[in-house]
Amino acid sequence: MADPGYLRCRHGAAGPEVLVGGDWTLAHYRTVLRQVEQTRLDGEPRVDLGALERLDTAGATLLARLLGPARVEALARTAPELSAERRNLLQAVAAASERARATPEPTREPYFFGRLTIGLGAQISHTGHQLARAIAFTGLVLSAFTASALRPWRWRPAAVSRQLQHTALEALPIVALLTFAVGAVIAVLGITVLGRFGASIFTVDLVAYAFLREFGVVLTAILLAGRSASAFTAQIGSMKANEEIDAMRAQGLSPIEMLVIPRVVALLIAVPVLSFVAVVCGLAGGGLVTLLNVDVPAGRIISLYSDISLRHYLAGLAKAPVFAFVIAIIGCLEGLKCSASAQSVGTHTTSAVVQSIFWVIILNAVAALIYVEIGW
Incomplete structure (x- = not known):
């Protein structure tokens, strides 16, 4: 050695x-x-x-x-x-x-408020990038929609019909059941509170105003955000993972025209229709509970419903196309963001549901403020 x-x-x-x-x-x-x-x-x-x-x-x-x-x-x-x-x-x-x-020495980790500020700044930057991307995608969809509207031979009624079946017809039972139950719950609360002042009969007005202006369209939009937005993301994300969207582009087909526009059109039709069903079922649930708990005939309840101005229903219905467009755009955009992995599809599906519900509530709050300002 x-x-x-x-x-x-x-x-x-x-x-x-x-x-x-x-x-x-x-x-x-x-x-x-x-x-x-x-x-x-x-x-x-x-x-x-x-x-x-x-x-x-x-x-x-x-x-x-x-x-x-x-x-x-x-x-x-x-x-x-x-x-x-x-x-x-x-x-x-x-x-x-x-x-x-x-190699530089590792910098000292910032204090709590420093970490909080850094995290907040990163989140704001990320949100800004996502919002800019969503606005750009909305512009592409509107451009493609306008181009397709001027060329009737490129319309895809079969795809729209199929999406209508998934988004409207199959969602009809759950929307009707949920809104009927919510209408009944609101009526119970109204009878409990208003009954202390001897005004139980005004529970009918409470249910009517709540569903005509807010709950009918908002509950429908939230249900479709969880049901349709997730489905759109999962479907388009799976197609992207399987390289089907790349195959469309290779054949000269537009994924926006083939996949996005039929889903947007279907939701633009489905949300107003389901909102009407939600309003009817909510009024029926509230009216039934009022009828069973307040000594008032059914004809009186119906007459109270009929005395409410139509503008309250139109104020609620005006929000339906906006909610439908936002839900469809978010669901399709998150699907196109997916990468070729099951984890990415799951992550973006969750993100689509969360973003859709978030923007439905935010837009509803903005609409409520606008209605107050213009006296609706």
Whole structure:
């Protein structure tokens, strides 16, 4: 076994020099490291590697620590006693040591408010990018819709009919059942509260105004946001994962015209129709509960319903096309964002539902403020 590596500093005829000898390998790492830590070199003494017997990466690292990466790099080029293998080893270790020195030290983690501000800024930036992308996609859809409207031979009534079946006909039972139940619950609350003042009969007006202006269209939009927006995202996302959309483009077909426009048109028809059904079922649920709990004939309840102005229903119905368009755009856009993985499809499907419900509620609040300002 070779002798452990050693260091010897001496004064030669040409000035101070360092003699490096022995076995500079991993087996003697601790011994050599101890000598390197105890050695302090002044200036740039000449290095004599003539007595060096064995050298590996561990020993080369210790040399770089002793002399510095730049000196080891120069030594690898100029030392005549080094073989080609040792030259390459020293150059590689010197380059790695130089990169390690150049790597900046990790910055101190910001305090709580700093992290909060950074996270808030990143979220605002992300939201801005997503909103800009949604606006650009809306422009593409409107452009394609206008171009298709001027070319009747490119209409796709079969696709629209199929989407109508999924979005309207199959959603009809759940919309009717849910709105009937919500109407009954509102009537129960109205009877409980208004009954204290002897005004239980006005529960009919409470249910009517609530469903005509708000609950009819909002509950329908939220149900379709969870049902249709998720379906749109999953369907288009699966097609993108299977490269079917790329195949459409290769054949000269427009994915927006083939996939997006039929779904948008279907929802533009389905949401107003289902909103009407929701209003009727909500009024029926509220009227039935009022009839069973308040001593008033059915004819009186119907007459109270008929006395309410039609503008309240139109105020609610005017929001239906807006909600339908937003839900369809979000569902289709999230589907087109999907990548070729099941996880991406699931993530964007969840995002489509959350965004659709969020924007339905926000737009409904904005519409309520507008109605108050214009006296509706």
